[in-house]
Amino acid sequence: MSAQRVNAKLPARGGVGLKADHYRTILNEKPDMGFFEIHAENYMGAGGPPHGYLEAIRRDYPLSVHGVGLSIGGADPLNKDHLARVKDVVDRYDPGLFSEHLAWSTHDTEYFNDLLPLPYTEVTLQQVVDHIDEVQTFLGRQMLLENPSAYVIFKESTYEETDFLREIVKRTGCGLLLDVNNVFVSATNSGGSPEDYVDRFPVEHVQEIHLGGHAPETDELGYPLLIDAHDRKVADPVWALYARTIDRTGPQPTLIEWDANIPTWEILAYEAEQADVVIQSHIEAHAKASEERSDHVSGA
Amino acid sequence: MSQAPDNTKEKIALKGFGVPLQDLQTNMQGFDMFSDGLMNPAVPVPDGVVGRDGNPSEKRYGVYRNNVMASLIDAMAANFPAVHELVGRDYFRALAAEFIRKSPPEQPVLSEFGGKFSEFIGAFPPLADYPYLKDVAEMEWAWLRVYHGADATPLAPDALTKIDPAKLGDAVFTPIPAHKLIYSRFPLSEIWKQNRSENVEGVTPEADQAILICRPDMDVTLTGLAQDVAAFADLLFFGKTLGEAADVVSSSFKLFDLSQALGCLLSARVFASVHIKA
Numbered sequence: 001m002s003a004q005r006v007n008a009k010l011p012a013r014g015g016v017g018l019k020a021d022h023y024r025t026i027l028n029e030k031p032d033m034g035f036f037e038i039h040a041e042n043y044m045g046a047g048g049p050p051h052g053y054l055e056a057i058r059r060d061y062p063l064s065v066h067g068v069g070l071s072i073g074g075a076d077p078l079n080k081d082h083l084a085r086v087k088d089v090v091d092r093y094d095p096g097l098f099s100e101h102l103a104w105s106t107h108d109t110e111y112f113n114d115l116l117p118l119p120y121t122e123v124t125l126q127q128v129v130d131h132i133d134e135v136q137t138f139l140g141r142q143m144l145l146e147n148p149s150a151y152v153i154f155k156e157s158t159y160e161e162t163d164f165l166r167e168i169v170k171r172t173g174c175g176l177l178l179d180v181n182n183v184f185v186s187a188t189n190s191g192g193s194p195e196d197y198v199d200r201f202p203v204e205h206v207q208e209i210h211l212g213g214h215a216p217e218t219d220e221l222g223y224p225l226l227i228d229a230h231d232r233k234v235a236d237p238v239w240a241l242y243a244r245t246i247d248r249t250g251p252q253p254t255l256i257e258w259d260a261n262i263p264t265w266e267i268l269a270y271e272a273e274q275a276d277v278v279i280q281s282h283i284e285a286h287a288k289a290s291e292e293r294s295d296h297v298s299g300a
Numbered sequence: 301m302s303q304a305p306d307n308t309k310e311k312i313a314l315k316g317f318g319v320p321l322q323d324l325q326t327n328m329q330g331f332d333m334f335s336d337g338l339m340n341p342a343v344p345v346p347d348g349v350v351g352r353d354g355n356p357s358e359k360r361y362g363v364y365r366n367n368v369m370a371s372l373i374d375a376m377a378a379n380f381p382a383v384h385e386l387v388g389r390d391y392f393r394a395l396a397a398e399f400i401r402k403s404p405p406e407q408p409v410l411s412e413f414g415g416k417f418s419e420f421i422g423a424f425p426p427l428a429d430y431p432y433l434k435d436v437a438e439m440e441w442a443w444l445r446v447y448h449g450a451d452a453t454p455l456a457p458d459a460l461t462k463i464d465p466a467k468l469g470d471a472v473f474t475p476i477p478a479h480k481l482i483y484s485r486f487p488l489s490e491i492w493k494q495n496r497s498e499n500v501e502g503v504t505p506e507a508d509q510a511i512l513i514c515r516p517d518m519d520v521t522l523t524g525l526a527q528d529v530a531a532f533a534d535l536l537f538f539g540k541t542l543g544e545a546a547d548v549v550s551s552s553f554k555l556f557d558l559s560q561a562l563g564c565l566l567s568a569r570v571f572a573s574v575h576i577k578a
Binding site for chain 1: 323324327328330331332334335338339348349350351352353354357358359360361363364367368371372375404405406407408409410411412447448449450451477478515518519
């Protein structure tokens with residue numbers, strides 16, 4: 001069966017999160033789409049329709065597997081049973097990329113189903129590094145780590161997030177998934193500059209980008225409090241930040257995350273096309289710039 | 301590689317190497333404190349978790365409280381849509397929140413969360429006047445297990461014609477993994493139809509004591525079974541031979557019709573294979 005599949009490698013194009021609502025449209029219409037991304041946890045049953053559809057879709061499209069439950073940023077040891085189930089999904093579908101979050105979701109025995117924040121200290125750095133080592137060893141492949149969205153600030157943090165991520169990469173050899181909406185949300189919520197964050201980010205390790213919609217609220221002091229809701233279109237300033245990011249990272253596989261109030265296939269696909277437009281104009285501007293440079297060189 | 305290499309253990313033993321024990325303990329307390337208030341609004345915002353003015357922010361920490369409970373309640377609503385319909389949105393959200401606080405998920409696969417919900421409903425005093433809700437929740441849980449159950453090819457319709465009729469009494473059937481048999485004293489098929497817009501096949505006034513939920517291919521199918529057919533199915537699933545099962549059921553149900561019962565189960569395609577017991 002796997003012999004009939006398209007190559008696993010994700011193209012530097014727009015892709016979308018795979019939703020059950022769109023299974024049939026995708027199989028019937030075979031739309032032009034760069035790739036699909038799944039949450040590993042949604043494909044951990046023994047059998048049934050989720051696997052049936054995903055097997056069929058994987059034949060025609062590259063896939064990225066995104067875990068939401070490993071709790072890599074947590075203080076507890078990783079859940080070995082869950083890690084084994086992640087490996088089953090990864091082995092079964094041969095994704096081009098596997099990613100998880102710089103966040104935690106399990107503590108003691110409770111699973112909270114949210115990507116919870118951690119302070120950035122020497123202790124948490126070592127925890128995250130140990131966990132990533134364990135994941136990469138067990139899966140037998142590199143993983144990407146995603147920058148989180150944050151609503152709070154930890155007084156005890158001693159690292160900037162970008163430095164924390166840089167150090168994790170250095171110690172584990174993992175890659176990075178840069179979520180541009182998370183950058184915008186976290187920077188806005190902490191009163192920082194999203195542009196500065198992108199400019200400081202260790203972009204040479206980025207292998208995928210995420211984009212999604214956020215909900216604007218305010219905190220009790222009247223400061224903006226953006227919620228990483230994934231329930232709407234990508235906001236205009238996030239598109240602008242994305243263009244700035246692509247100028248630094250070069251073209252990257254770019255996922256549109258839309259997980260609640262799921263739109264029609266056409267609306268979702270349109271968002272992915274907008275990522276293609278940004279990538280294309282970067283490529284053209286880049287080509288033009290290097291043409292001008294070589295003109296300049298030959299003219300000199 | 302299916303196993304982590306041996307050095308992983310050593311690495312874990314060295315975890316935190318170079319970090320003072322005091323710092324590790326403080327760190328663990330930080331995670332404890334952040335966790336404690338996630339499902340309990342009475343717990344104050346943890347120390348050191350602040351907003352832009354450097355003070356603890358209820359609103360900001362509250363985003364996590366809300367995300368945790370709302371997303372888990374949503375997961376419950378997705379797993380138990382008929383219970384949700386029957387009690388209404390507001391009641392369901394309050395009920396699910398009670399359940400989640402009592403039995404929070406212990407692993408991240410939420411299609412596997414809620415196995416104790418029917419039991420919880422059955423023991424929830426305010427719902428004592430609605431005893432069918434427990435059975436509806438149990439049926440929804442069974443449906444979910446069948447939906448995500450392992451795939452298997454059901455027996456071909458003509459499989460029995462290939463068996464020597466003289467040996468048919470010694471036939472042992474293996475069911476497909478994706479099947480459940482649900483018993484209830486309530487009209488679950490009607491409740492199901494009204495609240496999940498799915499029909500239970502073959503329901504008659506006699507055949508509403510049990511529902512066979514199975515998934516011979518992509519779609520989950522529901523079949524109403526009369527009491528004798530359900531008893532017969534149970535015995536076959538248990539590994540009894542056709543002859544043994546028929547004898548047991550006939551002794552309790554004088555009108556038991558073997559060929560009709562077998563035909564019903566074969567057309568539900570709940571069997572994966574059949575062999576003759578040596």
